[in-house]
């Protein structure tokens with residue numbers, strides 16, 4: 376295979392060489408269990424402590440408020456379930472949005488089975504939650520509010536700070552409300568200062584910002600009610616039992632530090648490529664529609680619907696041309712359901728069928744965008760010529 | 771994920787297009803994921819002389835459409851009626867389990883195109899009523915409702931040719 380142009384950074388990213396370098400010693404030399412007393416273990420302990428300090432600096436919080444987890448999914452599960460179960464005596468109502476990642480949605484559904492009540496807020500056609508609607512959904516029983524910072528499929532950024540203001544006003548009236556935000560897609564693109572956003576819990580996943588897979592962060596503001604979901608040893612201050620994944624934790628902190636340092640320049644880079652790509656597609660291909668918010672979106676997200684064609688068939692053609700992207704088509708999901716995000720935004724299932732997401736990263740170049748723009752119109756035209764929904768006779 | 775044979779038929783589909791004065795048209799919709807296949811046949815002396823397809827769907831849907839046209843072209847109607855979804859999938863060197871349902875489109879559309887042709891012959895049901903019935907059926911077959919293309923697309927769908 377020739378050169379591969381990777382445009383699926385919302386799915387995962389390659390590990391940055393500096394991150395890998397930082398991780399390596401903890402596999403083979405400093406392999407001790409951080410809970411042990413001898414020196415090879417103490418080196419590992421020190422590495423985890425340092426990683427925690429670094430992570431806390433990136434989030435503007437205390438090191439003790441950082442819990443290392445096995446990834447975004449675990450952080451989301453832990454946050455929503457941990458707070459909802461801890462608050463169950465006083466409240467049993469969760470508010471979330473209909474465009475959350477399944478890590479949040481399926482956790483909420485499982486809590487519904489345990490007798491909790493969940494409101495799944497609708498979104499507008501850009502995928503945004505209405506702050507007034509959210510406030511209107513708060514009842515005497517509401518305990519947890521979980522709204523993602525930025526959407527993984529369409530890149531739409533949610534009004535987190537405004538929601539935090541609402542939560543704060545209820546708290547001042549004596550209500551015990553916990554506000555969680557899934558910031559898995561926001562890292563590297565948005566500021567992660569938890570006090571600026573006003574969140575009580577925040578989820579991150581290292582593999583979305585050039586760190587290793589299977590490692591994440593749950594930020595847990597001091598004093599937030601929390602029932603640990605994983606019990607055993609006393610690691611992570613009894614909030615998440617299990618021997619620490621030392622190399623990955625080191626990798627996560629290194630990657631997060633790099634992401635924060637280069638956030639402005641990286642965002643600027645992808646924003647420029649993003650806008651070129653959006654413009655290019657709009658001007659070269661007819662009957663397309665940009666999904667997500669036109670401006671209030673992640674700097675690296677491009678998501679289009681190509682009418683009359685199906686996403687997987689576009690992806691296969693792109694892959695053949697050496698480009699990796701993804702789709703919200705039912706045909707590309709293991710469940711054969713179309714993207715719940717696009718449906719929540721009001722797209723009919725058959726339109727969601729033709730959706731393709733390109734998510735850019737630091738390695739992408741203008742040449743990559745040019746190349747994509749040179750082949751994409753041909754791919755869409757070829758598939759449309761084959762489509763029973765297109766008019767043009769082909770023979 | 772797909773076999774070489776599937777990829778070959780996907781990238782170089784055989785018999786793509788439509789037949790203006792088709793003797794029979796078959797439409798199959800996929801209730802699982804909402805894909806659509808339209809098949810046109812030209813029949814002479816009970817033999818499928820020509821066949822063309824149009825498909826909106828995944829790699830497996832396009833490849834099975836292409837494959838089935840190769841399998842039945844030049845066959846008698848009776849032979850073509852015996853084509854099964856499994857046979858199409860097998861001819862392609864198999865499909866991933868999650869994609870097995872995609873092969874349903876292909877054989878179904880062939881059978882419907884033949885029914886359409888037979889219905890139009892003197893003494894049989896008129897083509898139009900049959901066609902409409904089948905299109906509707908194609909949309910709601912199975913336990914789950916498939917998108918009815920003509921009704922729900924919020925943009926205008928080009929007119930079907932008659």
Ligand SMILES: Cc1ncc(COP(=O)(O)O)c(C=O)c1O
Pocket residue numbers: 385386445446447448449451476478523525526527557559560580581582589590591
């Ligand atoms: C918004 C969002 N939340 C949660 C996750 C899950 O993260 P992980 O893959 O680390 O479990 C993802 C990634 O797929 C995501 O995009």
Ligand code: FES
Pocket residue numbers: 705706707800803804805827828829830831869871872
């Ligand atoms: S037809 Fe949709 S998955 Fe193949």
